[in-house]
Amino acid sequence: MNQAVRHAWVAAVAMFALLFGAISFVQVVGADDLKTNPLNQRAILQNYCNDRGAIIVGGTPVAESVETTSETCKFQRTYPQPELYAGITGYFSKNYGATGLEQTMGAELAGNSDQLFLDRVGQLFLGNQPKGASVELTLDPQIQQLVYNLIPDGQRGSIVVSNPKTGAILAMVSKPSYNPNLIATQDPKAESANINELVKVPGINLNQNVSGPTGELLAPGSVFKLVDTAAALASGKYNKDSVLPNPAEMPFDGIQYKLPNYAGGNCYTRDTAGFAFALQQSCNTPFASIALDLGRDAIAAQYKKFGFGEDVGDQLKLGHAEGNSFPDNLDAPGLAQSAIGQKDVRVTPLQVNMMTNAIANGGAQMAPSLIKALRSPDLRVINEPQPAQLRTSTTPEIAKQITEWMTSVVTDGIAKGAAVPGVQVAGKTGTAELGNGTNNSWFTGFAPADNPKVSVTIVMEGVDIYAGAKLTSPNAKKIFEAVLNK
Amino acid sequence: MSQVSSVPKPRRNVELALLLLALAVGIGANMLVGVDQEKAFDSDFWFQSSLLAVAALVFHGVLRFRAKYADPVILPIVVALNGLGLAMIHRLDAPGEDTGNNQLRWTLIAMAVAIAVVFFLKDHRILRRFTYISLAASALLLILPLVPGISAGEILGARVWIRFGPMTFQPGEVAKITLAIFFAGYLSSNRDLILLAGRKIGPMQFPRFKDMGPMITAWLVSIGVLIFQRDLGSSVLFFGLFIVMIYVATSRISWVVIGLALILGGGFVAAQVFSHVQQRVYGWLNAFSPDVYENGSRQVIEGLFGMANGGLVGTGLGQGRPDLVPFANSDMIIASLGEELGLIGLFAVVLLYLLFFTRGFRAALGTRDAFGKLLACGLSFAVALQCFVVIGGVTRLIPLTGLTTPFLAAGGSSLLANWIIVGLLLMISHVARGPVDTTPLPPTGTAAATGIDTPTEAVKQA
Numbered sequence: 001m002n003q004a005v006r007h008a009w010v011a012a013v014a015m016f017a018l019l020f021g022a023i024s025f026v027q028v029v030g031a032d033d034l035k036t037n038p039l040n041q042r043a044i045l046q047n048y049c050n051d052r053g054a055i056i057v058g059g060t061p062v063a064e065s066v067e068t069t070s071e072t073c074k075f076q077r078t079y080p081q082p083e084l085y086a087g088i089t090g091y092f093s094k095n096y097g098a099t100g101l102e103q104t105m106g107a108e109l110a111g112n113s114d115q116l117f118l119d120r121v122g123q124l125f126l127g128n129q130p131k132g133a134s135v136e137l138t139l140d141p142q143i144q145q146l147v148y149n150l151i152p153d154g155q156r157g158s159i160v161v162s163n164p165k166t167g168a169i170l171a172m173v174s175k176p177s178y179n180p181n182l183i184a185t186q187d188p189k190a191e192s193a194n195i196n197e198l199v200k201v202p203g204i205n206l207n208q209n210v211s212g213p214t215g216e217l218l219a220p221g222s223v224f225k226l227v228d229t230a231a232a233l234a235s236g237k238y239n240k241d242s243v244l245p246n247p248a249e250m251p252f253d254g255i256q257y258k259l260p261n262y263a264g265g266n267c268y269t270r271d272t273a274g275f276a277f278a279l280q281q282s283c284n285t286p287f288a289s290i291a292l293d294l295g296r297d298a299i300a301a302q303y304k305k306f307g308f309g310e311d312v313g314d315q316l317k318l319g320h321a322e323g324n325s326f327p328d329n330l331d332a333p334g335l336a337q338s339a340i341g342q343k344d345v346r347v348t349p350l351q352v353n354m355m356t357n358a359i360a361n362g363g364a365q366m367a368p369s370l371i372k373a374l375r376s377p378d379l380r381v382i383n384e385p386q387p388a389q390l391r392t393s394t395t396p397e398i399a400k401q402i403t404e405w406m407t408s409v410v411t412d413g414i415a416k417g418a419a420v421p422g423v424q425v426a427g428k429t430g431t432a433e434l435g436n437g438t439n440n441s442w443f444t445g446f447a448p449a450d451n452p453k454v455s456v457t458i459v460m461e462g463v464d465i466y467a468g469a470k471l472t473s474p475n476a477k478k479i480f481e482a483v484l485n486k
Numbered sequence: 487m488s489q490v491s492s493v494p495k496p497r498r499n500v501e502l503a504l505l506l507l508a509l510a511v512g513i514g515a516n517m518l519v520g521v522d523q524e525k526a527f528d529s530d531f532w533f534q535s536s537l538l539a540v541a542a543l544v545f546h547g548v549l550r551f552r553a554k555y556a557d558p559v560i561l562p563i564v565v566a567l568n569g570l571g572l573a574m575i576h577r578l579d580a581p582g583e584d585t586g587n588n589q590l591r592w593t594l595i596a597m598a599v600a601i602a603v604v605f606f607l608k609d610h611r612i613l614r615r616f617t618y619i620s621l622a623a624s625a626l627l628l629i630l631p632l633v634p635g636i637s638a639g640e641i642l643g644a645r646v647w648i649r650f651g652p653m654t655f656q657p658g659e660v661a662k663i664t665l666a667i668f669f670a671g672y673l674s675s676n677r678d679l680i681l682l683a684g685r686k687i688g689p690m691q692f693p694r695f696k697d698m699g700p701m702i703t704a705w706l707v708s709i710g711v712l713i714f715q716r717d718l719g720s721s722v723l724f725f726g727l728f729i730v731m732i733y734v735a736t737s738r739i740s741w742v743v744i745g746l747a748l749i750l751g752g753g754f755v756a757a758q759v760f761s762h763v764q765q766r767v768y769g770w771l772n773a774f775s776p777d778v779y780e781n782g783s784r785q786v787i788e789g790l791f792g793m794a795n796g797g798l799v800g801t802g803l804g805q806g807r808p809d810l811v812p813f814a815n816s817d818m819i820i821a822s823l824g825e826e827l828g829l830i831g832l833f834a835v836v837l838l839y840l841l842f843f844t845r846g847f848r849a850a851l852g853t854r855d856a857f858g859k860l861l862a863c864g865l866s867f868a869v870a871l872q873c874f875v876v877i878g879g880v881t882r883l884i885p886l887t888g889l890t891t892p893f894l895a896a897g898g899s900s901l902l903a904n905w906i907i908v909g910l911l912l913m914i915s916h917v918a919r920g921p922v923d924t925t926p927l928p929p930t931g932t933a934a935a936t937g938i939d940t941p942t943e944a945v946k947q948a
Contacts, residue, residue: 023881
């Protein structure tokens with residue numbers, strides 16, 4: 001019987017061994033995941049009233065904690081230029097959590113990150129109020145303001161400006177914007193009333209995790225033809241002198257539907273076209289024929305190589321924003337439509353900007369970056385992210401060839417509005433039909449074409465062709481000039 | 487059978503020293519939890535600390551002259567756990583709430599009952615006379631929560647409470663003791679029949695159907711508790727208790743196999759048939775999906791967040807936010823302790839439980855009668871299993887079920903039942919560690935019927 005008692009004890013000890021394992025898992029191994037779980041409000045509640053680090057643009061805080069007279073909560077989070085930076089900073093609310101950088105850089109801003117460990121030990125002994133690190137951004141405040149003003153009030157749209165060689169974001173804006181101060185207020189009634197008002201505004205990006213320049217998924221339209229072009233050249237079946245079929249309409253076997261050519265340019269003047277002409281006039285049928293020739297997988301592979309379908313928001317520390325993957329199971333008309341950026345192809349403005357950067361940078365796609373430096377409370381730089389190549393999107397030769405054609409789109413094609421006197425500009429427009437008579441109007445491009453310093457991606461949502469034309473290429477010109485003249 | 491060969495030593499002074507240490511832990515914790523909330527040294531603190539100390543010392547005094555060979559480690563461990571529980575419950579009391587003092591009241595009542603057990607129960611073997619009375623009592627206790635008029639109705643999805651005026655009580659907590667007494671009595675009388683009679687199929691010796699009676703009864707009781715009271719935790723506890731006791735009685739692994747088969751079968755059917763079991767399992771597996779979080783898993787997830795927040799060393803007593811967790815002072819008190827004491831502190835608490843049940847098994851090894859062995863073993867295993875089910879639930883190792891953490895969690899029935907177990911284990915250990923009882927056996931009956939385990943262990947494999 002005693003042997004059985006000992007066995008029973010061993011069974012009980014074995015159960016306890018499992019408990020020790022489970023506790024270790026929760027408190028040590030899995031603790032970081034639990035702390036950053038979006039359902040977890042503890043981090044916010046714990047340091048809600050602490051002196052949190054600032055988010056800094058061009059030496060000026062765009063989010064900071066200021067002292068209050070309240071006994072219970074000594075610091076209040078404020079946003080001095082709320083609408084201009086809301087899409088980046090997000091908000092820091094007691095009851096609604098945090099979004100944007102306030103959430104993803106939460107540990108650093110609160111001073112809880114590992115890099116600040118020594119500071120925290122110091123605070124422990126000196127008895128100082130805990131203070132978080134400051135986050136300095138790559139944004140240029142003047143460009144950011146200019147870009148914000150270029151989207152008319154009441155217009156939904158996004159603009160991303162970046163440096164193709166480093167991946168640094170110079171400006172990034174989405175409209176409509178909102179005032180994060182309304183949600184960061186310590187008055188819980190006002191807080192919930194305000195957020196309930198704001199969520200009713202269509203297109204507003206309260207939660208950077210699901211929308212905004214990094215997040216909103218839009219049909220790319222003709223901008224997508226750059227993917228087809230890169231895929232065609234990479235296949236070896238096409239070269240710069242290839243002659244592409246350019247019928248006014250492309251028929252398909254057995255069905256009524258015909259894919260029409262773009263009505264806006266001069267496509268109708270030729271039955272065949274070279275790449276230069278097809279891109280300049282943004283003809284549809286040449287690219288549809290490339291896609292049908294190469295097949296779905298070749299287009300999808302190039303799409304992926306440019307970074308589409310990948311998680312871009314996280315690279316900017318702005319939260320989750322995967323693009324759609326290139327559609328599967330396409331019939332011929334579906335593939336043809338997808339190849340011109342319609343049907344189910346969806347991208348984010350930031351992803352289009354990254355594709356443009358890859359072309360500008362000789363095929364090497366740099367990781368996009370928003371954070372220039374992390375500074376401890378005593379202003380010491382504790383982390384300074386360096387530019388890093390994310391992937392190779394295409395070869396230098398193909399990139400150079402596409403750049404040449406994109407330059408001709410601006411000099412001789414339908415993106416003339418983007419031309420800057422004395423500078424070679426490379427660009428591509430896009431018009432994605434939304435089916436209700438309005439379009440998403442795109443421009444993406446970079447300058448100078450031979451030594452790119454800046455790339456610009458603009459999308460205006462739900463506009464007619466003429467409004468779109470006015471809001472894209474001419475605005476790109478203004479942004480190029482502003483950055484290059486700095 | 488291990489026989490104490492040296493002269494037995496009472497070790498009461500060791501107990502006193504350990505007890506003072508345990509009181510220092512409990513009272514020190516109670517002091518610390520208040521420091522950050524500007525309620526250190528408030529009247530509750532003095533009241534709770536002094537009464538706990540007095541009660542513990544009285545208990546120690548009673549042991550000195552009533553059970554002087556009792557295990558000296560058991561009481562200090564339990565006082566430390568109970569003191570920590572009091573401190574945490576006191577800390578979690580919102581202004582105007584009085585759970586801390588209520589818990590103290592129940593602690594004193596429970597300790598008084600445990601002292602009474604030690605005082606009046608000269609020899610645990612007397613309990614064997616109550617084998618079938620215990621069975622009846624268990625049945626009664628388990629049925630009570632379903633009786634209209636006495637039942638407190640469904641609280642938090644389970645029907646396990648009864649109500650006397652303003653007080654509620656969970657009879658199932660006491661039922662685990664009466665069931666252990668019944669099983670110990672039945673099995674110590676009938677183990678030979680169970681062992682020897684029956685058919686052998688391959689390497690397994692199966693018992694006769696009529697000897698399976700109590701096992702099937704236990705299975706039905708567990709299933710009944712699960713169905714009628716919606717209490718998953720207790721049904722696991724009762725069933726585990728029985729399997730361990732029958733295994734210890736027979737040393738046959740075949741019983742464990744049969745028992746586990748019944749558990750798995752019952753569990754599988756329960757998971758298919760009963761929506762509340764389904765919900766538990768689904769909520770356990772998908773705890774982090776937002777819709778599950780809103781409708782059920784919030785409690786355990788908040789507990790996990792709290793424990794993660796505590797990390798390795800904890801936030802310090804009184805400095806975390808365990809109050810964000812629903813039922814922080816009862817179901818989730820382990821998460822509260824984990825948050826403020828960290829992994830290190832929680833390991834210490836779990837180790838105290840491990841030591842506690844180990845001392846119980848030690849008493850089982852040391853005592854010379856089969857009934858005492860089975861009872862000590864069953865009770866110790868029940869405490870261990872209860873800890874496993876609760877802490878495993880809180881850490882998401884297994885689905886969360888509604889059992890209390892012994893000695894720590896707020897709740898009177900649990901305290902009472904577990905302190906009675908302490909009293910019984912102390913008495914059994916007193917007999918186990920004391921000098922061999924040389925008083926003559928009662929004249930009637932066989933050796934088995936007197937409860938003295940004569941060396942019949944030769945009957946291992948007939």
